[in-house]
Amino acid sequence: MTILVFVGALIGAMALGIPIAFSLLLSGVALMWHLDLFDAQILAQNLVNGADSFPLLAVPFFMLAGEIMNAGGLSRRIVTLAMALVGHIRGGLGYVTIMAGCIMGALSGSAVADAAALTALMLPMMVAAGHDKARSAGLIASAGIIAPVLPPSIALVIFGVAGNVSIARLFMAGIVPGLLLGITLWLAWWWLVRRETVEIGARRSRAEVREALRESAWALGLPVLVVVGLRFGVFTPTEAAVAAAVYALLVSMLVYRELSWRALCHVFVGAARTSSIIMFLVAAAMVSAWLITIAQLPAQIVTLLQPVLDHPKLLMLAIMLLVLVIGTALDQTPCILLLTPVLMPVIKAAGIDPVYFGVMFVLNTSISLITPPVGTVLNTVAGVGKVGIDSVIRGIGPFLLAMIALLMLLVAFPGIITVPGAWLYG
Numbered sequence: 001m002t003i004l005v006f007v008g009a010l011i012g013a014m015a016l017g018i019p020i021a022f023s024l025l026l027s028g029v030a031l032m033w034h035l036d037l038f039d040a041q042i043l044a045q046n047l048v049n050g051a052d053s054f055p056l057l058a059v060p061f062f063m064l065a066g067e068i069m070n071a072g073g074l075s076r077r078i079v080t081l082a083m084a085l086v087g088h089i090r091g092g093l094g095y096v097t098i099m100a101g102c103i104m105g106a107l108s109g110s111a112v113a114d115a116a117a118l119t120a121l122m123l124p125m126m127v128a129a130g131h132d133k134a135r136s137a138g139l140i141a142s143a144g145i146i147a148p149v150l151p152p153s154i155a156l157v158i159f160g161v162a163g164n165v166s167i168a169r170l171f172m173a174g175i176v177p178g179l180l181l182g183i184t185l186w187l188a189w190w191w192l193v194r195r196e197t198v199e200i201g202a203r204r205s206r207a208e209v210r211e212a213l214r215e216s217a218w219a220l221g222l223p224v225l226v227v228v229g230l231r232f233g234v235f236t237p238t239e240a241a242v243a244a245a246v247y248a249l250l251v252s253m254l255v256y257r258e259l260s261w262r263a264l265c266h267v268f269v270g271a272a273r274t275s276s277i278i279m280f281l282v283a284a285a286m287v288s289a290w291l292i293t294i295a296q297l298p299a300q301i302v303t304l305l306q307p308v309l310d311h312p313k314l315l316m317l318a319i320m321l322l323v324l325v326i327g328t329a330l331d332q333t334p335c336i337l338l339l340t341p342v343l344m345p346v347i348k349a350a351g352i353d354p355v356y357f358g359v360m361f362v363l364n365t366s367i368s369l370i371t372p373p374v375g376t377v378l379n380t381v382a383g384v385g386k387v388g389i390d391s392v393i394r395g396i397g398p399f400l401l402a403m404i405a406l407l408m409l410l411v412a413f414p415g416i417i418t419v420p421g422a423w424l425y426g
Helices: 002-015 020-034 040-051 055-071 074-086 092-108 111-128 133-144 154-163 167-173 175-193 206-231 237-255 261-294 297-304 312-327 332-349 354-370 376-385 389-412 415-425
Strands: none
Touching: 002 020, 020 040, 020 261, 020 332, 040 261, 055 074, 055 092, 055 111, 055 154, 055 206, 055 237, 055 261, 074 092, 074 111, 074 206, 074 237, 092 111, 092 133, 092 175, 092 206, 111 133, 111 376, 133 175, 133 354, 133 376, 133 389, 154 167, 154 261, 154 332, 154 354, 167 175, 167 206, 167 237, 167 354, 167 415, 175 354, 175 389, 175 415, 206 237, 261 332, 297 332, 312 332, 312 354, 312 389, 332 354, 354 376, 354 389, 354 415, 376 389, 389 415
């Protein structure tokens, strides 16, 4: 009955068109009434405590780093480097998009920011070269969701806070699956364009490649700073976020000199607006998470799943399929915040590595960013590229199937994530 009250209130509020953060608060209030625990002070206290977290400070600073990166010329130089390396081969612009998605994902950690930047930069070029517009938009949307898996990932930060898992270990474990996501898209794109007749760019000279590499060297230094700093314990994930924002600011203003003081004000406002939305969502979800714990819902679910706890791969497969379905209706952040407190006790009872589960969970919810009808990245690409949402959905199909196949592969062979992750973390 307790589960029905919570889920019914949440779905009912969302069906009425109430924003997800307020829907979470309303479902929390409904659960408090059901448990005869309603107290406005408890509600307010948990709302404040939900956002009062030092690790969560990484979110606004990584958001700021991403905004500075896009406004300060770092993104454009990454695309220029990728063009110099692979722009001359058949379907080269698609490979450029994938490479840029991987590199930019290691800079910003935000799928929406990367998808918007890639759409503005790459979609007109791909269409002009003769590529199908819907397929090109689908590839760009797919490349955009690499960002939440690779460090510095905002989604991994949120999962680490919600699940009480080491964010540094999550970052290290996310490197291999993030790169595998890029390889998967590379293979899918190769299969799709091998018979296309499109314009092929001229091969760049070695001097041009060296120049593009020199120009982008400062931008490429940002992910190195974050990963190396975390690997050798120079700073915590929160301090890494601050270092990334300061580094991006200094490079944009002093090295590339493309970010003016006036533009910087808009960057700060944009980062603050996006961060406030995420932080309020986190605070609202923490109210529900506290009530879920008080109501002992995780213990009830562990009891229900007792028969499959001795079969970790079967359990992971069931959870991944469930999250794929839920992800069609919920965005990534609320999905993480809602399901993590419920699933973590189940994962621990089954003996599954929480870091492995966290990376898989974030990878799964990243795929939900391009699944209709809610997919945030779908709508971003459609809006920025002025493409019909139905066209983007049609173009994304082959890439979506390829990414789901990768997800199932990682369920079957968890060592692909756990072994390199443990080695990188040391």
